[in-house]
Amino acid sequence: MRTETIIELGICLELKTCLNCGGVFALNQNWLQRRYETGGFWYCPYCGSQWEYIETEITKLRRELADAEKQLCRERAEHDQTKAFLITLKSVNKQLKNRMSKGICPCCHRYFANLHRHMKSKHPEIEDNL
Numbered sequence: 238m239r240t241e242t243i244i245e246l247g248i249c250l251e252l253k254t255c256l257n258c259g260g261v262f263a264l265n266q267n268w269l270q271r272r273y274e275t276g277g278f279w280y281c282p283y284c285g286s287q288w289e290y291i292e293t294e295i296t297k298l299r300r301e302l303a304d305a306e307k308q309l310c311r312e313r314a315e316h317d318q319t320k321a322f323l324i325t326l327k328s329v330n331k332q333l334k335n336r337m338s339k340g341i342c343p344c345c346h347r348y349f350a351n352l353h354r355h356m357k358s359k360h361p362e363i364e365d366n367l
Contacts, residue, residue: 258284
């Protein structure tokens with residue numbers, strides 16, 4: 238006489254077929270779902286072949302979101318740096334114009350009553366750029 242034991246656990250199992258040996262086995266669906274979401278692997282109980290979820294859609298989207306957030310952060314930092322540089326450049330330019338309007342040479346920092354003539358004769362390469 239053969240005795241059978243039936244155990245009811247209330248879990249859902251998903252059938253898997255090993256592509257290597259053709260063996261059929263069942264895995265817990267909740268466990269498989271976690272492997273799908275986080276990535277992971279399992280082994281065939283017959284031949285020991287390893288099967289895995291390499292990169293799931295969720296992990297791919299999370300990685301892309303993290304990359305986009307890092308890129309946005311870099312762009313904002315670059316924008317802030319450029320903005321600060323432009324503010325500094327405007328300030329230096331304004332100071333230079335004020336000094337030149339008072340007759341002070343931007344190159345030799347001396348006073349000249351006729352600054353235009355001094356720039357033309359002593360600093361022709363700078364005078365062309367002003």
